[in-house]
Amino acid sequence: MQQFIDLLSAETGRAFAAAGYDAAMGRISVSGRPDLCEYQCNGAMAGAKTYHKAPFVIAQEVAEQLKETSVFSLVDVVKPGFINLNVQDDFLEAYLQNMREADKFGFETSKEPKMIIIDYGGPNVAKPLHVGHLRSAVIGEAVKRILRFHGDNAIGDIHLGDWGLQMGLVITELKKRQPGLPYFDEGFTGEYPEEAPFTVSDLEEIYPYASAKSKEDEAYHEEALENTRLLQDGDRGYRALWRHILNVSVADMKKNYANLNVTFDLWNGESTVHDLIPGMVEKMKADGFAYESQGALVVDVAKESDPKEVPPCMILKSDGAALYTTTDLATLLMREQDCHPDEIIYVVDKRQELHFVQTFRAAEKCGLIHPDCRLVFDGFGTVNGKDGRPFKTRDGGVMRLSSLIAEIDASMLEKIEANPAIQGEEAQKTAQQVGLAAIKYGDLSNQASKDYIFDTEKFTSFEGNTGPYILYTIVRIKSILGKYAAEGGKAPETLRLGLPQSAAEKNLMRDIAGFSAMMQEAYEDIAPHRICGYIYQLSNDFNSFYHGTRIMTEQDVAKKEAWIALLELTRSILETCIDVLGFEAPERM
Numbered sequence: 001m002q003q004f005i006d007l008l009s010a011e012t013g014r015a016f017a018a019a020g021y022d023a024a025m026g027r028i029s030v031s032g033r034p035d036l037c038e039y040q041c042n043g044a045m046a047g048a049k050t051y052h053k054a055p056f057v058i059a060q061e062v063a064e065q066l067k068e069t070s071v072f073s074l075v076d077v078v079k080p081g082f083i084n085l086n087v088q089d090d091f092l093e094a095y096l097q098n099m100r101e102a103d104k105f106g107f108e109t110s111k112e113p114k115m116i117i118i119d120y121g122g123p124n125v126a127k128p129l130h131v132g133h134l135r136s137a138v139i140g141e142a143v144k145r146i147l148r149f150h151g152d153n154a155i156g157d158i159h160l161g162d163w164g165l166q167m168g169l170v171i172t173e174l175k176k177r178q179p180g181l182p183y184f185d186e187g188f189t190g191e192y193p194e195e196a197p198f199t200v201s202d203l204e205e206i207y208p209y210a211s212a213k214s215k216e217d218e219a220y221h222e223e224a225l226e227n228t229r230l231l232q233d234g235d236r237g238y239r240a241l242w243r244h245i246l247n248v249s250v251a252d253m254k255k256n257y258a259n260l261n262v263t264f265d266l267w268n269g270e271s272t273v274h275d276l277i278p279g280m281v282e283k284m285k286a287d288g289f290a291y292e293s294q295g296a297l298v299v300d301v302a303k304e305s306d307p308k309e310v311p312p313c314m315i316l317k318s319d320g321a322a323l324y325t326t327t328d329l330a331t332l333l334m335r336e337q338d339c340h341p342d343e344i345i346y347v348v349d350k351r352q353e354l355h356f357v358q359t360f361r362a363a364e365k366c367g368l369i370h371p372d373c374r375l376v377f378d379g380f381g382t383v384n385g386k387d388g389r390p391f392k393t394r395d396g397g398v399m400r401l402s403s404l405i406a407e408i409d410a411s412m413l414e415k416i417e418a419n420p421a422i423q424g425e426e427a428q429k430t431a432q433q434v435g436l437a438a439i440k441y442g443d444l445s446n447q448a449s450k451d452y453i454f455d456t457e458k459f460t461s462f463e464g465n466t467g468p469y470i471l472y473t474i475v476r477i478k479s480i481l482g483k484y485a486a487e488g489g490k491a492p493e494t495l496r497l498g499l500p501q502s503a504a505e506k507n508l509m510r511d512i513a514g515f516s517a518m519m520q521e522a523y524e525d526i527a528p529h530r531i532c533g534y535i536y537q538l539s540n541d542f543n544s545f546y547h548g549t550r551i552m553t554e555q556d557v558a559k560k561e562a563w564i565a566l567l568e569l570t571r572s573i574l575e576t577c578i579d580v581l582g583f584e585a586p587e588r589m
């Protein structure tokens with residue numbers, strides 16, 4: 001279905017053409033002055049330059065051509081040459097009627113679906129998830145769903161950090177604590193145990209301990225490096241132990257991500273591409289792209305146009321060890337071989353931008369990916385505390401994701417249980433649902449690249465620009481629809497919409513009509529925050545309409561039925577949007 005704003009623009013475009021001007025100048029936008037009009041066309045201002053004519057005269061000539069229009073109820077020319085417009089009620093109603101009947105409210109999906117990989121999550125095995133991992137998971141999941149809503153073939157890959165020094169550190173510490181394990185016995189030839197010799201809580205204690213120790217104990221650090229190398233070179237016992245660490249850690253991650261309503265199609269990691277590295281490096285050398293510099297192997301990636309110097313991309317350290325960049329390059333090679341993607345989007349902390357600039361350039365230069373593959377770095381900002389500094393626990397430690405979620409859920413449970421009708425298990429479940437909306441919306445409503453302040457009190461509020469407010473609006477609609485059904489009302493889908501009876505109702509209807517344009521923007525700009533902005537306005541306009549309208553006591557059946565139909569459409573749009581954002585609404589709260 002054509003976007004509403006495009007239909008309106010086509011009508012003004014026709015008028016521009018009829019008056020002898022370029023139809024493209026008829027482009028309109030939602031009014032910046034809602035007190036004056038609903039839409040505005042500034043084309044006459046641009047036309048003034050092209051046609052050397054006063055904009056006011058052009059606007060008047062165009063307005064003349066709109067005298068008979070059945071699209072607009074108001075065409076008002078104001079100085080110096082703006083055209084203020086209101087849409088006809090029945091035109092708006094008819095559009096909404098079509099939206100109800102169409103798939104995805106008439107949103108135009110991809111004609112040629114693209115294959116897009118989204119690299120997000122990026123947790124590190126054996127390290128607990130912390131608040132820094134929140135954004136990648138929450139934004140990445142929303143981006144994936146936006147792409148899918150658009151009809152593209154979007155694949156989420158978690159890209160586990162499962163191959164670095166942290167694995168060597170854990171192995172080193174385990175060896176100190178349990179030297180008798182068969183994994184450390186070089187002469188051992190039997191089958192290794194199926195059970196891991198540690199739990200996830202052991203791991204959570206071991207890693208920070210080993211990491212701290214290696215910082216003050218040089219010999220310990222050396223040992224961890226050596227053990228990392230042995231692991232990577234394929235030591236049988238270390239590989240078996242590493243599998244355990246991976247399994248235990250991943251099982252725990254899956255729980256955490258499930259709580260966030262985040263799922264991945266691929267659980268690949270840095271280790272997955274280990275065997276691709278030697279061949280890739282050889283080819284880079286043979287093709288003359290990689291060369292030795294101060295013992296290390298590098299690829300030049302600087303461009304003359306760079307405002308700041310981009311240092312060469314390091315492929316191998318002087319001791320021959322692979323780096324973060326090396327695994328990212330090999331991952332690109334694998335993704336190219338496995339899925340030949342049209343696009344790869346990385347949802348990673350923006351402080352890693354330089355790493356990705358280097359990686360992308362090296363991959364393009366060395367032909368690891370096909371030339372039309374678009375590599376996108378979607379860098380996000382930091383989560384800060386109220387003091388404006390990176391978010392920490394009360395005693396200054398790194399905030400674990402699970403603690404953060406627990407804190408929000410507890411504060412939510414208090415609010416939910418204030419309603420005597422919702423207690424016990426239902427209250428718990430509702431608190432989790434609303435809590436998740438609080439966290440996700442609190443994050444997603446900010447432009448991803450910006451830092452934001454994690455403000456528990458604000459995020460969990462039922463009022464203002466928050467997730468709970470959006471859910472509250474949905475629940476309110478569901479409750480009215482429930483009452484209507486209980487009265488023996490007809491199924492809302494079978495009812496006809498009506499003409500708006502008030503300005504508030506028309507505002508709501510115009511918001512709904514803008515759905516496709518908003519979704520298209522969210523898609524093109526990879527911008528979940530646009531969806532948040534949209535549902536916030538939609539909720540506000542719905543609530544104004546609701547407060548000014550006595551729906552349930554309306555005696556005029558046609559009016560009441562039209563409102564019920566409008567409520568159902570509003571609910572359905574809101575629920576579609578929050579599903580794309582990655583959370584859902586309870587039945588009541």
Ligand code: ARG
Pocket residue numbers: 119121122123124159160161328346348
């Ligand atoms: N594990 C990394 C980190 O914690 C993030 C991985 C991001 N993705 C990537 N392909 N490099 O910083």
